[in-house]
Amino acid sequence: xxxxxxxxxxxxxxxxxxxxxxxxxxxxxxxxxxxxxxxxxxxxxxxxxxxxxxxxxxxxxxxxxxxxxxxxxxxxxxxxxxxxxxxxxxxxxxxxxxxxxxxxxxxxxxxxxxxxxxxxxxxxxxxxxxxxxxxxxxxxxxxxxxxxxxxxxxxxxxxxxxxxxxxxxxxxxxxxxxxxxxxxxxxxxxxxxxxxxxxxxxxxxxxxxxxxxxxxxxxxxxxxxxxxxxxxxxxxxxxxxxxxxxxxxxxxxxxxxxxxxxxxxxxxxxxxxxxxxxxxxxxxxxxxxxxxxxxxxxxxxxxxxxxxxxxxxxxxxxxxxxxxxxxxxxxxxxxxxxxxxxxxxxxxxxxxxxxxxxxxxxxxxxxxxxxxxxxxxxxxxxxxxxxxxxxxxxxxxxxxxxxxxxxxxxxxxxxxxxxxxxxxxxxxxxxxxxxxxxxxxxxxxxxxxxxxxxxxxxxxxxxxxxxxxxxxxxxxxxxxxxxxxxxxxxxxx
Amino acid sequence: xxxxxxxxxxxxxxxxxxxxxxxxxxxxxxxxxxxxxxxxxxxxxxxxxxxxxxxxxxxxxxxxxxxxxxxxxxxxxxxxxxxxxxxxxxxxxxxxxxxxxxxxxxxxxxxxxxxxxxxxxxxxxxxxxxxxxxxxxxx
Numbered sequence: 001x002x003x004x005x006x007x008x009x010x011x012x013x014x015x016x017x018x019x020x021x022x023x024x025x026x027x028x029x030x031x032x033x034x035x036x037x038x039x040x041x042x043x044x045x046x047x048x049x050x051x052x053x054x055x056x057x058x059x060x061x062x063x064x065x066x067x068x069x070x071x072x073x074x075x076x077x078x079x080x081x082x083x084x085x086x087x088x089x090x091x092x093x094x095x096x097x098x099x100x101x102x103x104x105x106x107x108x109x110x111x112x113x114x115x116x117x118x119x120x121x122x123x124x125x126x127x128x129x130x131x132x133x134x135x136x137x138x139x140x141x142x143x144x145x146x147x148x149x150x151x152x153x154x155x156x157x158x159x160x161x162x163x164x165x166x167x168x169x170x171x172x173x174x175x176x177x178x179x180x181x182x183x184x185x186x187x188x189x190x191x192x193x194x195x196x197x198x199x200x201x202x203x204x205x206x207x208x209x210x211x212x213x214x215x216x217x218x219x220x221x222x223x224x225x226x227x228x229x230x231x232x233x234x235x236x237x238x239x240x241x242x243x244x245x246x247x248x249x250x251x252x253x254x255x256x257x258x259x260x261x262x263x264x265x266x267x268x269x270x271x272x273x274x275x276x277x278x279x280x281x282x283x284x285x286x287x288x289x290x291x292x293x294x295x296x297x298x299x300x301x302x303x304x305x306x307x308x309x310x311x312x313x314x315x316x317x318x319x320x321x322x323x324x325x326x327x328x329x330x331x332x333x334x335x336x337x338x339x340x341x342x343x344x345x346x347x348x349x350x351x352x353x354x355x356x357x358x359x360x361x362x363x364x365x366x367x368x369x370x371x372x373x374x375x376x377x378x379x380x381x382x383x384x385x386x387x388x389x390x391x392x393x394x395x396x397x398x399x400x401x402x403x404x405x406x407x408x409x410x411x412x413x414x415x416x417x418x419x420x421x422x423x424x425x426x427x428x429x430x431x432x433x434x435x436x437x438x439x440x441x442x443x444x445x446x447x448x449x450x451x452x453x454x455x456x457x458x459x460x461x462x463x464x465x466x467x468x469x470x471x472x473x474x475x476x477x478x479x480x481x482x483x484x485x486x487x488x489x490x491x492x493x
Numbered sequence: 494x495x496x497x498x499x500x501x502x503x504x505x506x507x508x509x510x511x512x513x514x515x516x517x518x519x520x521x522x523x524x525x526x527x528x529x530x531x532x533x534x535x536x537x538x539x540x541x542x543x544x545x546x547x548x549x550x551x552x553x554x555x556x557x558x559x560x561x562x563x564x565x566x567x568x569x570x571x572x573x574x575x576x577x578x579x580x581x582x583x584x585x586x587x588x589x590x591x592x593x594x595x596x597x598x599x600x601x602x603x604x605x606x607x608x609x610x611x612x613x614x615x616x617x618x619x620x621x622x623x624x625x626x627x628x629x630x631x632x
Contacts, residue, residue: 280510283613287516290613297523310512444509444533 006121007031007049011041011067012056012083017106021054024110025117038062046074051124052117054104057084057091065098072099077127079120083108161233161254164240167209169194172249181225181233181254198223204237205250214245222257232261270439277321277440277455281314317454324456327387328439331463342377343385345410345417345488352389353408356397364403372411376490380468385488388464389419391457392472392484396423398451399482415489416470422483428476436474437462461486501527502627505546507537507564508582513612517550520616526623534564545573548623553583553609569605578626580619581609 008030012018015036022032033050035041038059045053045067053071055064068080082095085106092103101120104113155162155173161181163174171191179187182197194202204219218238225231237252288307291297299307353360353367360367378385396406404424411418426447428436435441440455442448458472465472469489476482504526508514511532518528529544531537541549549568553561561581568574608622 280513284510284512284516287513287613291516291519297519299519314512 003029005029005031006051006117007033008052008054008117009033009035009041009045009050010054011035011038011045011059011064012054013037013059014056021113024113028114030117038064038067041067042070045071045078049075050078052120053078053080054083054113055080057082057095057103058086065095068095068098068100077124077131079124081116081120159256162251163193163254164249164251165193165205166249167247168192169205169209178254181256183225198225201235201237201252204235205252208237208239208247208250211239211247214241215239222261229258229261229265232256232258273440274325278318281318281321284314285311321454321456324454324460327460328456328463331460331467338381338384340379340381343380343382344375344377345385345419346371346375348382348385349389349393349408349410349419352386352393355390356393359397360406363397363400365397365400365406366404367406367408370407370409370411372409375410375412375417378417378488378490380488384464384467388461388486391461392421392486395457396421396425396482396484398453399423399448400425404481412490413487416487417490419486419488420483421486422481424481427478427480427482429478433474433476437472501525502547502623503527503529503544504623505529505531505537505541505544505549507531507534507549507561508552509533509560510552513552517614520614521550521620524616524620526620534560537564538567541568541571541574546577548578548580548626549574550580550582550619552612553581565606576630578607578623579605580622581606582612582614583609 008025010018010021010025010032012021012034013036018034018036022034025032033044035044038061041053041055042062050071053068055067057064059067064082064084068082071078071080079101080099082091082100082103083106084091084103095103101123102116104116156175158175159177161175161177163178164172166172169192171187171189171193173189174187179185184196187193187196194205197205200221200223204221207219216239218236220234220236222232222234225233234255234257235252236255237250239247240249240251242248288311291299292304292307349369353369393406393408400406400423406424407420407422409418409420426445428443432443437458439459442453442455462472465486465488470487473485473487474482475485502525504521506514506517506521506528507530508517509532514530514532518530521528529540529546531540537551540546549565551561551564565579565581568577568579607626610619610622
């Protein structure tokens with residue numbers, strides 16, 4: 001490290017002394033400026049900061065004491081020396097009173113001068129160090145204050161509720177969300193809050209407060225704030241510890257879990273529904289087997305064959321349902337890898353009609369199709385779109401009357417490719433139409449009693465269409481027929 | 494348990510699942526009952542009025558989820574219906590998403606059915622229960 005060179009200004013009207021001192025100090029590694037009168041001295045020493053200033057007391061224009069005052073007003077840490085040939089005790093006292101480090105009697109010896117300057121420099125370094133420490137501390141305080149405001153701002157902005165209580169159960173910190181979640185108005189810092197919180201929350205807090213030994217564990221509870229799952233919260237309480245490990249208080253985070261709970265409920269409802277739908281056909285098969293295998297019932301071979309055929313039909317239906325469920329689950333979990341290709345809706349619809357040809361002929365159904373020219377291609381997964389159209393056109397066949405009609409049209413409308421499939425089938429009542437896309441919903445009436453189905457087909461159709469940002473619309477008249485319209489955006493994919 | 498009296502007791506059996514309907518019909522007939530069947534609430538009420546059965550065995554969940562309840566309720570409100578035993582068949586797995594169950598006393602009182610069985614039924618238990626009612630009625 002290069003040695004620091006103190007910067008000195010000499011203000012003296014006596015040229016010999018000025019130049020002599022300058023040379024002496026330069027040889028001692030000082031940076032030295034000089035001024036030949038008080039006015040010049042003030043200008044220079046207030047224009048930039050000097051470490052040291054040697055000021056002649058008696059000058060024709062401005063005296064040394066005045067120069068010193070001016071300098072100290074701007075740079076209070078410049079160490080000033082008053083040099084005087086008329087040294088007296090009074091002058092010395094006067095000079096030091098007014099801020100001089102000391103006075104130097106003229107004429108001075110080099111040693112005398114250098115000793116004084118070194119002492120002055122030492123003082124200046126101490127002062128500067130103290131100043132810098134003070135500044136640093138001030139900066140840190142400011143940072144801390146800023147940090148605290150910032151932290152408060154952050155905590156207040158969290159959607160989750162946060163509050164902290166001390167060992168006495170008094171509120172130490174809380175954010176506005178807490179007041180909202182617990183429907184508490186006018187809570188304040190220092191308030192004993194244990195009594196006014198829901199019992200379940202207080203229980204968790206007390207567990208931690210009453211456990212003085214070290215245990216790094218959070219306690220969680222779910223609280224129903226409004227009945228019927230209208231508003232549910234989760235509270236998670238964690239101990240706040242002193243450095244020695246003893247409990248200082250509890251920090252609690254409160255989260256709105258209403259939506260999550262609703263989804264959870266729907267899920268378990270769905271599971272229960274699936275279980276029921278799987279159980280029914282199995283129960284039917286077991287029922288038939290029990291009858292066939294029961295010697296006391298003496299069922300005829302014809303009856304046995306009938307029961308076995310019907311059992312096979314139920315198991316077939318069960319298999320279809322499991323396949324549908326697997327499809328739905330793959331769609332939900334998005335594990336199914338889509339193979340996006342440019343597809344022609346015409347081709348898919350024509351292929352589907354061909355696939356159903358046998359059944360169509362068997363029922364004597366007539367299919368009329370109308371394809372607009374130059375239908376744009378669509379980026380989609382072939383299996384998914386085939387599934388979509390098979391389910392809809394399959395329904396148009398299944399729920400049609402014998403010798404009925406199916407009309408299919410494919411055209412563009414805005415950014416959509418619109419496929420409309422109308423049948424002359426059994427139609428549906430408005431109340432059934434509303435539930436049509438729900439899982440396992442099947443219309444049950446005299447017409448449908450002999451038609452098998454999983455109740456999942458249209459729910460799958462809806463999911464596929466929506467996954468391509470499309471939609472499905474239904475029009476229907478009971479006993480007259482239904483029309484399904486599929487909208488798929490051709491910019492999709 | 495074979496019916497010892499000459500005229501077999503007539504049971505109204507209602508289920509919208511035609512396979513389960515047939516199975517329970519076969520089983521009840523094997524116990525010596527005469528069985529009349531219906532697949533929906535409307536037919537069931539017609540047959541009930543026409544046939545005046547000695548007991549009704551109803552599936553809980555039909556076209557609409559509460560059809561079995563409604564039917565049981567209607568039969569029990571009828572001046573003849575309230576004199577005969579009404580038995581409900583339930584599927585124990587199907588609990589959620591329904592307005593009613595038969596698990597609480599209030600629900601049982603409201604429905605006013607005489608017994609309920611989980612499906613698939615054990616025919617000996619069902620006919621045993623029916624015979625208990627018939628014995629109590631002294632017919």
